[in-house]
Amino acid sequence: MPSEHNPTLPHRPPEPAVRLEAVTKTYGRGHGAVTALREVTLQVTRGSFTAVMGPSGSGKSTLLHCAAGLDRATSGTVRLGGTDLTGLGETALTRLRRTRAGFVFQAFNLIGSLTVEQNITLPLRLAGRPADRALLAEVVDRVGLTGRTAHRPARLSGGQQQRVAIARALITRPDVVFGDEPTGALDTVTAREVLALLRETADTTGQTVVMVTHDPVAASYADTVVFLADGRVADTLGSPAADTVAARMTTLGARS
Numbered sequence: 001m002p003s004e005h006n007p008t009l010p011h012r013p014p015e016p017a018v019r020l021e022a023v024t025k026t027y028g029r030g031h032g033a034v035t036a037l038r039e040v041t042l043q044v045t046r047g048s049f050t051a052v053m054g055p056s057g058s059g060k061s062t063l064l065h066c067a068a069g070l071d072r073a074t075s076g077t078v079r080l081g082g083t084d085l086t087g088l089g090e091t092a093l094t095r096l097r098r099t100r101a102g103f104v105f106q107a108f109n110l111i112g113s114l115t116v117e118q119n120i121t122l123p124l125r126l127a128g129r130p131a132d133r134a135l136l137a138e139v140v141d142r143v144g145l146t147g148r149t150a151h152r153p154a155r156l157s158g159g160q161q162q163r164v165a166i167a168r169a170l171i172t173r174p175d176v177v178f179g180d181e182p183t184g185a186l187d188t189v190t191a192r193e194v195l196a197l198l199r200e201t202a203d204t205t206g207q208t209v210v211m212v213t214h215d216p217v218a219a220s221y222a223d224t225v226v227f228l229a230d231g232r233v234a235d236t237l238g239s240p241a242a243d244t245v246a247a248r249m250t251t252l253g254a255r256s
């Protein structure tokens with residue numbers, strides 16, 4: 001029985017998929033040091049789709065990398081799926097990343113000598129886990145690549161290649177799929193298909209999507225947009241419309 005229906009149990013809201021508290025990230029030391037994030041506090045609700053926007057150099061990729069355990073915060077705490085990443089050693093961090101996080105990058109990052117299926121199942125092989133044929137078929141179907149699993153990536157269009165990358169991100173059933181400009185290399189129509197797929201992922205699987213983008217239309221697929229400026233959260237916007245996002249970006253750009 002859910003706790004809210006039982007007066008004897010205290011109500012505990014679900015742990016956010018991602019929680020950053022006062023996260024600061026400084027690259028380098030001394031005179032050459034660059035502070036990319038300044039005391040960023042942020043929560044991402046499970047099953048939601050969040051877009052991260054901001055002017056160039058505002059810290060978007062750094063935020064994504066720190067949230068996903070690809071890089072370490074200089075100070076503050078990062079929790080991914082309820083686990084505090086701050087104190088984890090390299091091995092534990094790598095294991096956590098492989099099981100809890102999926103990644104989709106602008107450049108697809110597929111391995112040309114492997115088939116579509118081998119690319120998709122690569123994270124499982126790296127983690128020493130067997131490929132679950134039923135899950136593989138489900139993921140391949142979801143991204144619309146049934147019948148193409150024996151192909152090499154070079155035979156696929158850009159949009160199809162990015163769908164392979166999304167399938168690869170989903171195959172470990174991660175809590176959170178992180179996208180760094182996942183539609184940046186795609187034409188408008190193909191980009192919309194990929195965004196719809198990310199939207200559907202959040203809606204149907206309960207997985208969380210966090211995506212960095214420069215594109216207000218891409219951001220409008222999200223539930224929430226987080227705007228960064230100079231390493232700080234400048235604003236958040238719920239149920240974002242593309243023109244509202246574009247207008248907000250203009251004011252941030254003017255300030256930076």
Ligand SMILES: Nc1ncnc2c1ncn2[C@@H]1O[C@H](COP(=O)(O)OP(=O)(O)OP(=O)(O)O)[C@@H](O)[C@H]1O
Nearest residue numbers: 027034035036054055056057058059060061062063
């Ligand atoms: N590895 C690094 N070493 C030193 N400085 C870095 C490094 N990575 C990022 N920075 C600096 O940190 C700041 C934030 O960079 P980041 O890439 O997070 O911004 P961004 O908002 O993603 O930018 P863009 O939209 O141009 O990709 C910038 O000043 C950048 O030059």
